[in-house]
Amino acid sequence: MDSSHDVDDSTDWISTSLSAFEPLEQALRCEICKGFYDNPVITSCSHTFCSLCIRRSIARDGKCPICTSACQADKLSPNIAVREIVSKFRDARPKALELARADRNTAEATASGTKRKIEETDLEDGEPVRLTRSRLTRSRSRRGDGTDEMPVVIPDSGDEKDEDFMPEGMVKCPSCSQPMKEELVFTHLDVCPGPGGAAGRHTRSRTNNAFTNTLQRKKEPPPPTSRLSGLNYAMLTESALKKKLKDLGIPSIGSKPLLVKRHQEWLNLWNSNCDAAEHTRKSKRELLRELDEWERTQGAQANNKESHIMRKDFDGQSHAVVHKSHFDDLIAAARKKRATAAPKEEKDVPEDPMQQNQEPKLEPQAQPRQEPQPQPLVDSTNPYEGNEDALSTIRDKVEEANRTESVFPPLDPATSKANYAAAEETQQLPDPTGFPDSFASPTRKVPMFSMPEEPVVDVESTTVQ
Amino acid sequence: MSTAARRRLMRDFKRMQTDPPAGVSASPIADNVMTWNAVIIGPADTPFEDGTFRLVMHFEEAYPNKPPGVKFISQMFHPNVYGTGELCLDILQNRWSPTYDVAAILTSIQSLLNDPNTSSPANVEASNLYKDNRREYTKRVRETVEKSWED
Numbered sequence: 001m002d003s004s005h006d007v008d009d010s011t012d013w014i015s016t017s018l019s020a021f022e023p024l025e026q027a028l029r030c031e032i033c034k035g036f037y038d039n040p041v042i043t044s045c046s047h048t049f050c051s052l053c054i055r056r057s058i059a060r061d062g063k064c065p066i067c068t069s070a071c072q073a074d075k076l077s078p079n080i081a082v083r084e085i086v087s088k089f090r091d092a093r094p095k096a097l098e099l100a101r102a103d104r105n106t107a108e109a110t111a112s113g114t115k116r117k118i119e120e121t122d123l124e125d126g127e128p129v130r131l132t133r134s135r136l137t138r139s140r141s142r143r144g145d146g147t148d149e150m151p152v153v154i155p156d157s158g159d160e161k162d163e164d165f166m167p168e169g170m171v172k173c174p175s176c177s178q179p180m181k182e183e184l185v186f187t188h189l190d191v192c193p194g195p196g197g198a199a200g201r202h203t204r205s206r207t208n209n210a211f212t213n214t215l216q217r218k219k220e221p222p223p224p225t226s227r228l229s230g231l232n233y234a235m236l237t238e239s240a241l242k243k244k245l246k247d248l249g250i251p252s253i254g255s256k257p258l259l260v261k262r263h264q265e266w267l268n269l270w271n272s273n274c275d276a277a278e279h280t281r282k283s284k285r286e287l288l289r290e291l292d293e294w295e296r297t298q299g300a301q302a303n304n305k306e307s308h309i310m311r312k313d314f315d316g317q318s319h320a321v322v323h324k325s326h327f328d329d330l331i332a333a334a335r336k337k338r339a340t341a342a343p344k345e346e347k348d349v350p351e352d353p354m355q356q357n358q359e360p361k362l363e364p365q366a367q368p369r370q371e372p373q374p375q376p377l378v379d380s381t382n383p384y385e386g387n388e389d390a391l392s393t394i395r396d397k398v399e400e401a402n403r404t405e406s407v408f409p410p411l412d413p414a415t416s417k418a419n420y421a422a423a424e425e426t427q428q429l430p431d432p433t434g435f436p437d438s439f440a441s442p443t444r445k446v447p448m449f450s451m452p453e454e455p456v457v458d459v460e461s462t463t464v465q
Numbered sequence: 466m467s468t469a470a471r472r473r474l475m476r477d478f479k480r481m482q483t484d485p486p487a488g489v490s491a492s493p494i495a496d497n498v499m500t501w502n503a504v505i506i507g508p509a510d511t512p513f514e515d516g517t518f519r520l521v522m523h524f525e526e527a528y529p530n531k532p533p534g535v536k537f538i539s540q541m542f543h544p545n546v547y548g549t550g551e552l553c554l555d556i557l558q559n560r561w562s563p564t565y566d567v568a569a570i571l572t573s574i575q576s577l578l579n580d581p582n583t584s585s586p587a588n589v590e591a592s593n594l595y596k597d598n599r600r601e602y603t604k605r606v607r608e609t610v611e612k613s614w615e616d
Binding site for chain 1: 468469470472473475476477479480483484485488489490491492494495500502503504505506517519521523525526527529530531534536537538539549550562563564566616
C-alpha cells in the first residue's frame with residue numbers, strides 16, 4: 001500500500017457480494033474518527049470509542065458524543081474484547097474484501113450472460129441470486145459514475161511531511177524504520193538487520209529524516225501504565241502550571257490557556273497510550289512527537305487566524321464563480337444520486353438519526369403551494385343554505401347516483417368522491433363555503449348523518465352470494 | 466502531515482462517494498482538504514424543490530471535536546439563514562457531536578429547509594411570512610430557487 005489517501009471504509013462492502021459486512025464493519029469503527037477502534041475503551045454509559053478520540057472529546061465538553069450523558073475520562077476502561085475482534089477482523093479483511101469483489105464480478109458476468117435463466121429461476125438458489133442481482137444494479141450505477149474504485153487523491157496544502165503518514169494498522173519498525181503491520185513488529189524485531197541493514201532494502205527513495213532515526217534508534221521501554229490525573233487549572237498559577245509541564249518533560253512556553261490546552265492534550269496522549277495493549281504501547285518519545293504535531297496544528301505554532309470563508313465580508317459570489325466547474329460537478333452528482341437513490345430513500349431515512357420526520361412534514365407544506373387557498377366563491381345565491389330538507393334530497397340523489405353508476409365497488413371512496421363532485425356540478429350544490437372546511441371531504445360528511453343502510457346491505461348481500 | 470482531522474475528512478469524502486445521501490453532494494476544493502464546496506438540491510414537494518443551493522464548509526484541525534463553519538453562498542430565503550448565508554442550526558453550534566460527518570451535516574441542512582425553526586429566526590421577514598403568509602413565503606422561496614439555477 002502506498003501513501004496515497006486510499007482510505008478503507010465500511011462502505012467498501014456495499015458494492016460487493018458481501019454487502020452484509022457493511023454494517024458489521026461499521027460496528028467495529030469508532031463513531032468519532034470513523035476508523036477502526038484504536039485502543040477501544042468503554043464509557044460509563046457503555047459506549048465504545050477509541051481511547052484518544054473519546055478523551056479529546058471529553059476534554060472539550062465532558063459528554064458522551066452518542067448519548068450526551070456526562071462522561072469522565074477517569075471512568076474509561078479498555079474494552080479488550082472489542083480490541084481483539086477489531087484486530088482479527090482487520091487481519092481477515094483484505095482477503096475477504098478481495099474475494100467478495102471478485103465474487104461480485106463473476107456474478108455480474110453470469111447475470112448479464114444468462115439473464116433469462118435467472119429470471120426463470122431454479123428454486124434451489126433463486127433467493128441468493130436475486131439478492132446479488134439487486135445489489136448489482138446498485139453497484140453498476142455506482143461504477144457508471146466512476147467513483148467506484150478510484151483512489152481518492154487530494155493534494156493537501158500541509159502535505160510536505162507526508163512520508164511520515166502510515167496507513168492505519170501499519171507501523172514502522174523502531175529499528176530499521178521499515179513499514180509493516182503492527183502485529184508483525186515483534187516477530188520482525190528478532191531478525192531485524194537494524195538501521196543500516198534497512199537502507200538497502202528500503203523501497204522508498206528517500207532516506208528517512210535524521211530526526212526520526214535518532215528518535216527511533218534506541219529501543220525504549222514502554223512507559224509505565226500509570227495514568228496521569230487531571231489538574232484543577234483554575235487553582236494553579238501560570239508559573240505553577242509551567243513547573244508541572246516541565247516536570248512532565250513537555251514544552252512549557254506560551255500563555256496559560258495554551259499551557260492548559262497542551263497539558264490536556266498530553267494527558268489524552270499519555271492516558272490513551274496506557275489503554276493500549278502492552279505490546280503496542282508507544283514510547284514517550286513517540287508521544288512527544290505526537291504532541292509536537294499537535295503543537296504545529298493546534299498549539300503554539302498553529303495558524304489561528306480565522307478562515308476568510310467564515311468572515312462576514314467573505315465574497316460568496318466570486319467564490320461561486322471561481323469554483324463554478326466544481327459546483328457544476330457537484331450539482332450533477334447530487335442530481336444523479338437523487339435520481340438513483342430515490343427508491344431506497346425510505347429505507348435510509350430512519351437510519352439517520354438527524355433526519356427528523358422529514359417525510360411527514362413535507363405533506364402539509366406541499367398543500368398550500370400546489371393548491372392555493374380556495375377563493376371563496378362569490379356566488380351570492382345560496383338557495384340550499386340552512387335548508388336541511390333540500391340538502392338531504394340532494395344527498396339522497398347523490399347516493400343514488402353512486403349506487404346506480406358503479407355497482408361493483410360501491411363504497412370506493414375515490415369513486416364516490418368523484419361522483420359527488422360530478423353531482424355537485426350538475427346539481428348546483430351549495431357553495432363550499434357553507435361547510436366549515438371546504439377541504440374536509442364533503443363525501444365523508446354525508447355518510448355521517450344521512451347515509452342509508454342500503455349500501456352496506458348491498459355489500460353483504462353481494463359477498464354472501 | 467496527516468492529522469486526525471485530515472484523516473477524518475478523507476474518510477468523510479470517501480463516504481460521500483461510496484454511499485452518498487440523496488440530493489446532496491460535497492467534496493474538498495482542489496488545494497485544501499480543509500475547505501469543501503457542497504450542493505444541496507431542494508427536497509421534492511417543498512417550496513425549495515429542485516433548487517441547487519451552493520454552500521462552503523470550513524473545517525479546523527479540531528474537527529470533529531469542533532463543528533465546521535458552514536454557509537450558503539446561494540441567496541437563501543429561510544427563517545434560519547442569515548443574509549450573509551450563515552446558518553442558525555443547533556447541531557452546528559451547541560448541539561454539535563463529534564459523531565457527525567459531512568453527510569450528516571448536509572442531510573440535516575437539507576431537512577432544515579422544509580422544517581424551519583421559527584422560535585429563533587435569523588431572517589425575521591422569512592420567519593413572519595412563514596408563519597402568517599405561507600403563500601408569499603413560498604413565492605419568495607421560489608424566487609431564490611430560480612435564482613439558484615442561474616448562478
